[in-house]
Amino acid sequence: MKSESSVKPAVFFERVLQRLRTASSSLVKDWQTIRMARQVAGHARKDQDRLPVVFFNASTRIRGHSQNAAFSLLASWMVRLTGVRVVHFVCWSGMGHCVLGTDQDAPEKPMPCKLCIRQSRVNTTRAEARVFTYQKNDQLAALLNDLSLEELLHFEHPLTGMNENLPLGKLVLPSLRWRLRLQTLTDDPATRFICREFMLSAWNVAVKFSSLLENIKPQAVVLFNGLHFPEATAAWLCKKCGVRVITHESGFQPFSGYFVEGDVSTYPITIPDVDLTPEQDAFLDDSLKQRFQGLFSMAGIQFWSEMRSLPAELLHKAAGFKQVVAVFTNVIFDTTQLHANVVFKDMFAWLDALLEVIKVHPETLFVLRAHPDEARPGKASRESVTMWFEQKAATLQNAALIQPQERISSYELIQLSKFILTYNSQIGLESMLMGVPALGAGQAPFVDFDTVYFERDREAYLRKLETFLTDPMLEIPPEPVKRTRRFMYYRYFRFSLPFGAFIETTLPIGYVRLKKFSWRELEKSPTAQALLNGLLYSKLFELEV
Incomplete structure (x- = not known):
């Protein structure tokens, strides 16, 4: 020794x-x-x-x-x-x-x-x-010093030469959430301090x-x-x-x-309303093949060096239900959420609404797939889907969670599902191409191109979800698939500059x-x-x- x-x-x-x-x-x-x-x-x-x-x-x-x-x-x-x-x-x-x-x-x-x-x-x-x-x-520091967090986030201040006040609170809010790794901010001394410093x-x-x-x-x-x-x-x-x-x-x-x-x-x-050529289709198919194997990265991050098949325990549990619905979440503090929160206040408000649906559909197994970036070292979320699940859904027999760090194939989970639910994740596009309907709950760039299913108010969304759950068979018409392929091709290859x-x-x-x-x-x-x-x-x- x-x-x-x-x-x-x-x-x-x-x-x-x-x-x-x-x-x-x-x-x-x-x-x-x-x-x-x-x-x-x-x-x-x-x-x-x-x-x-x-x-x-x-x-x-x-x-x-x-x-x-x-x-x-x-x-x-x-x-x-x-x-x-x-x-x-x-x-x-x-x-x-x-x-x-x-x-x-x-x-x-x-x-x-x-x-x-x-x-x-x-x-x-x-x-x-x-x-x-x-x-x-x-x-300015003296004006900010005694304000509550809500008052800080609504604070504006005149700037010489401008006809409008500078909306300091609004400008720092996305950064505050991103830095704290939170959507729901607490009015405490540390949060107010960072907010004031960002505003100054x-x-x-x-x-x-x-x-x-x-x-x-x-x-x-x-x-x-x-x-x-x-x-x-x-x-x-x-x-x-x-x-x-x-x-x-x-x-x-x-x-x-x-x-x-x-x-x-x-x-x-901007996407022209024309069909892809055979060459463009083949090019897209090759890229999608790599994605389905986990061979892709976003912003330089390779999330998985390998992807594993669905665990036997999950497959065994799924066999005891009439149908499976996969639920794909996002990272709550990501800046994309600023535009996503249109139908629901935020992603957790959507999950709370889903919770009530889960409770009245015991015949359906709902499998939540937490986003892998939620647990990235140095950037882990402090308000996570895992926390939400443990607090609100862990005791439900028809709810299961796949943790963000689990290297399990999301594509196999899609294949297991009758349909999938997303907030504003682009995996809904891939699901549509796999022949599995995707119902989005958050505003996303692709919903305006009639790709995934999307309703623009809460009640219409819940009605559509109920229809998906109760219909004996769901089929995707050819046109949404064409629109999805067109969107993905232009987004991946025409507008992503190499x-x-x-x-x-x-x-x-x-x-x-x-x-x-x-x-x-x-x-x-x-x-x-x-x-x-x-x-x-x-x-x-x-x-x-």
């Missing part, structure tokens, strides 16, 4: 080696970024006739490149190579508290600004950067960004997501000043980004690094052409496929 004295030096040296490996890896990644930045700067033309484009993303990374941080950087290089002036609006300790730097368990901890600024220096090598620092507004930081962003707009008068501003408070504040100001806003998010293929004029979180796309030629996965999970490529490869890529058509010429951000 090793003595304590012999173990401690080994642990110490292993930690030192790991730090050296991390530092070495970071230097290699940074050097590749700097090398490409210099190439772009050296070959960028100068077009004085076009107004500049501003890039701003303060909620994508602290250090390294998340996928969306890489999309923003690569897009800025693509624009620079056309000769259009690019201005980076860069946080330089510009917020008292930011979305990624705030520790919800210890909100008083200082922000990791040094790491973030170091990465910003690398990313803006030989680029034009307008940095902003933090000046706390003591007068949003105010500082507003003051500094409005000055930038006035000084450089851009033709467009490119923002990550547009819902977290730094970017949401910038988007609000742009809309009031008549400046085009381009927002981006991760696309629906590996290493792909989705750009749109306006609000990317609503995923607005960046895989320029980035590859690295640690930590969800992060990427730049590949080796030349500035000319970047300039001539189909992705650059699609992005520039949308950004500079107000066309759709789409590929010709």
Whole structure:
């Protein structure tokens, strides 16, 4: 048995080696970024006739490149190579508290600004950067100090030069929920503190960004997501000043980004009313085959390295019921929920409504499948479907739960089901293609294309659900399947712009690094052409496929 004295030096040296490996890896990644930045700067033309484009993303990374941080950087290089002036609006300790730097368990901890600024220096090598620092507004802080959480979230404040008050509470709410990993917020000191800090930081962003707009008068501003408070504040100001806003998010293929004029979180796309060609159908089928095997990722996250079949215990239990209905949930704090809550107040209000249906249909086994991202390390939900189930449904004989971390095939669960219920998950689309009807309860980008079944008020939804439960046989007509295939093809391949030629996965999970490529490869890529058509010429951000 090793003595304590012999173990401690080994642990110490292993930690030192790991730090050296991390530092070495970071230097290699940074050097590749700097090398490409210099190439772009050296070959960028100068077009004085076009107004500049501003890039701003303060909620994508602290250090390294998340996928969306890489999309923003690569897009800025693509624009620079056309000769259009690019201005980076860069946080330089510009917020008292930011979305990624705030520790919800210890909100008083200082922000990791040094790491973030170091990465910003690398990313803006030989680029034009307008940095902003933090000046706390003591007068505003005094106004916020004694407000309840509800009063904070409804708080507005006048901003010089604007006809409307800046809705600070509304702007920070999605970030507050995302940071706390909650939908239902508690009016306690910690929540109020983070809320106030976000609001004061949003105010500082507003003051500094409005000055930038006035000084450089851009033709467009490119923002990550547009819902977290730094970017949401910038988007609000742009809309009031008549400046085009381009927002981006991760696309629906590996290493792909989705750009749109306006609000990317609503995923607005235009789809022609024509059938797919045989080649397009085959292309889609190949992609779906991989998804059904679990071979896909979202935002750089490979949720399952493997998928297992349904457990024998669940199959045995299902055999004792007349029918099975699968219920697929979402992550409650995800920013997509902002648009989903139309029919129901939120996802848990929907589950509460389902609970009453479950109780009066003992012949049906309802299997809840919690979203795998609900238990992702470092991002686990604090208001989870598992908690809801244990508190409200665990004693019901006709209710079962598949935990988020269980690597069980959702597609086998669909095949076992008479129909499935979703909130706003896109698995409803895949279910429709598998011949299993999907009834959605939340607003989603695809419901306006008549894909999954969807009712626009609560009572109509419950009536449709009752019909699905009592009808002896459900069949999907051909037209919804055609519409679903068309939507998925255009969403996956036409509007998800590929960046895989320029980035590859690295640690930590969800992060990427730049590949080796030349500035000319970047300039001539189909992705650059699609992005520039949308950004500079107000066309759709789409590929010709």
